[in-house]
Amino acid sequence: MAESIQHARIVVDKAFRIAEVDKRIYGSFIEHLGRAVYGGIYEKEHPTADSRGFRSDVKLLIQELGVPIIRYPGGNFVSGYNWEDGVGPVEQRPRKLELAWRTTEPNWVGTNEFAAWAKEIGSEVMMAVNLGTRGVDEARNLIEYCNHPGGSQWSDLRRQHGFEQPHRIKTWCLGNEMDGSWQIGQKTPAEYGRLAYETAKAMRLVDPDIELVSCGSSGSSMPTFPEWEAITLDYTYEVADFVSLHQYYGNRDNDTPNYLARSMDMDHFIRTVIATCDYIKAKKRSKKTMYLSFDEWNVWYHSNDADSRIDPWGIAPPQLEDIYNFEDALLVGSMLITFLKHADRVKMACLAQLVNVIAPIMTEEGGRVWRQTIYYPYLHASRFGRGVSLNPIIESPVYDAKDYTDVPYLDSAVVYDEESETLTLFAVNRHLEDSLALTCDVRGFEGYGVTEHIVLQSDDLKAVNSADQERVKPHSGGDASLQDGYVQALIPKASWNVVRLAKTKA
Template sequence: MSKQAKMIVDKDFQVGEVDPRIYGSFIEHLGRAVYGGIYEPDHPQADEQGFRTDVLELVKGLDVPIVRYPGGNFVSGYNWEDGVGPIAERKKRLELAWRTVEPNLFGLNEFMDWCRKANTQAMMAVNLGTRGPDQARELVEYANHPSGSYWSDLRIAHGYKEAHGIKTWCLGNEMDGPWQIGSKTAAEYGRIACETAKVMKWVDPTIELVACGSSGLNMTTFPEWEATVLEHTYDHVEYISLHTYYGNKTNDAGNFLAQSMGMDKFIHTVISTADYIQAKKRGKKKIHLSFDEWNVWYHSHEADRKMEPWLVAPPQLEDVYNHEDALVVGCMLIALLKRADRVKMACMAQLVNVIAPIMTANGSAAWKQTIYYPYMHASIFGRGTVLVPLIKSPKYDAKDYTDVPYLEAVAVHNEALSEVTVFAVNRHLTAALPLELDLRSFGACRVIEHIVLEHDDLKAANTMSDPDQVKPHTGGNAEVTDSGQVQAALAKASWNVIRLKLV
């Protein structure tokens, strides 16, 4: 490629502070996410509570700050009381969202114990499909009230003297989706979400709430749904949710790598809609965004259509991710960071086995999928202040998008560590991309390391038998020139992390 890309960042031109919760994830009672994923009492590496310690170590490696639970579509038919109390007394239920049998061996208290061991916080969802305000307020009372009431004392009787103190709650899930149990119109959902929010905060005024946005950018309800829902809930919630998934069913890699541009548009439209409602209500509060489902998802569709119903924890949504999937995930992480001023929470869906960065075999190994690496790099190195990226890049046209820049990039300044980290994807499939990085306001710097995730085969994937087929290396060629610029040649179809120490 003859043309180079250039990126300028200035320490005084800031997008916003990164809320660590932007690197959250998701565990739903779906497939093997719980049973055989984070919880497998018969596994050789299970601890005394049945949690897989090998999985815990991989989760800790991601430094996940918050995990959404228990769904997802699952939550719209879930009675949370089924998952607490003595395990021997818990009921098995037909789980209608995914057509399985839920044994309820793992519930709220087990999840909170797991969160503590995983060094993460809980984002709890309440059922607004088959249930409503009454059950939601009782759940908050059970989880968060210290003692002296029926539900808090029941928690204590179940062996949890201290309240869980869950601070972030989702008001249902994808309630505009016809696939959702108890789906609703925007007005119907807005009303029940408003009343639910009120009573939940009357029980615990310290909690934050997420209202359901549209289930996706292409929903016919979007973005009128957001406007109507926020008309009802603006005074009672802090966030509106977004969900999106991308796939490459037509095997068009160039178009696939451009899909994150749709994520940019999605975020922009939701921000605009939220700000319109703020203006209409003469409000002072900014509604922030919780992008609490995002990932690549398409590999497992055919297998899932053939699944036998009414099994306990069958394999479902078990996408085996390849190298090009990791690049798209990298682009999606960059899209989230570029709006860190308004996207304050996000959850890669999901964490283990189900469209996940971590895979396991029942009774056997756990390993990192390709998408684990950009997620890990962003979570570990992407803390601080996002800088406004001024980028000039050669471009290409794809099936769904025109003027797609080969360079997708963002920079994060960690003032406490005196570091700037650049995350960059080269979308070009056959050629390296020369990059010049201008840090004009920062003065001198040196390259700490240049991490690269690359592979000659876009379809290369990690498996239990070959868990390291796609893995990053630190042999990138970024260097500081005599003029103080940072230069690098980004390998074809690569994810790059350029870490710079300010001196």
């Protein structure tokens, strides 16, 4: 039976500005967990390893993504981490029982190695401090070690360790998921709020130019959400610049229409956190706006059962190694679209994680590296989604799913780069059977022409990539065209699309 076609319409104009996109929404995350560090970015015996032991083949794929900021070293790991264990001569560093993931941490990579690696790949570091088992003293010492030029105990120790110049790390997380029962050193909202406030105070005395992220809820399903935000921000509102959000989605019941609508839950989560921040702003009579750092997000469910069978206390055992399929890439695309729709308040985001652990990049020990299905929406958004986020007026057919009603088949965001005079339309068709005949009114962009229509599509929603075969990869064979100020494009069923326009040269 021939595939049927439904119709959708978008109106785009330069005046429909949301905000300038902060490039840091395309950030990522590396935790000392599984093979993210050891066997991921770092493998001393690998044929492509550089002089420091970092894999050059992995580095190339990360640079291709253009990752602007990477959160480190955790995650749950940071709540039991003593940063001093990871600096100084590697042969003198202790091996520690790592309690968050029940492995042995050899401390082959620590603060200096990671900061130097991040600089080499062109990324900033979002450093997390331990507010689980430690607190103010550890945090003030760490920022002195990282950011102070010299002439003090901790800055001079860094220089002794071979790093004469400070790392100048700008962005710092005040702990991780402190509301979670799984967290070492879990806190009540008031306990966390007081500790985070005092820690922020001390850190800013060392370096007044830093940005700080206050811990939000570990997910929108937490029973204390959004009360956690309301109580903790009552303490940290004036000393923090961001509040964090974390969220993962899965499709365990194999209900794809419901699964692809999960980005609507993310949208509601963001709106609720914004409302809570603005309530505290009003309560404090503050002139300051709190921004959002969605510093953990992804699909995560494929690997959960396998991880329960791993023996404890090994070094870098395979953990959380989700193998992503095509429908996962569609949801990741919609989640990126959701960030663009909230560019006025979501200023940072970290796809969790970057290599091997629920990641877009996978490696073989001693061998190959490859791109997972979710790599491509992330790549396209990072590469083309920089500029001003515009608010597209969308008319789309809708459907009802198990947990959502009136779900638009067409999910879309638009970014206008004024400097390069380019316009990029990101679009996901959630319909599993019908294509969408899209008409996009771009009459406000006179003199523009379509330069590319990228499509990521597969007839098999469960198709995966591997080192041997890349079954899911994009092509530039989309049919988008522009005539009389209107873009016409066929958006295939169950697909991720990138339609690019540019000002034609006279």
